[in-house]
Amino acid sequence: MATIPTTSTRPASLGGDLERVRLEHRARRLMHVVGALRARRESYRAGGTVPLALGTTIRDLDRELGAVRRRLSESSRAKGPR
DSSP states (O other), rough: OOOOOEEEEEHHHHHHHHHHHHHHHHHHHHHHHHHHHHHHHHHHHHHHHHOOOHHHHHHHHHHHHHHHHHHHHHHHHOOOOO
């Protein structure tokens, strides 16, 4: 007879694990891109004017990174302790 888990957390699922891995990769890629764009912005500042689109892109990607990090945090809280 199979036993039913008595904890209130859901058992890990393959789909949940894959989603977490995908989000972790996305967060790392976004951090690298934002870092490179910030370095580019600094080089523009040294030479004069920073293109408006560059600042807008950095801000948008920062928001996306924040959303990805929130989803990762929410999924780890929903999963519970391992």
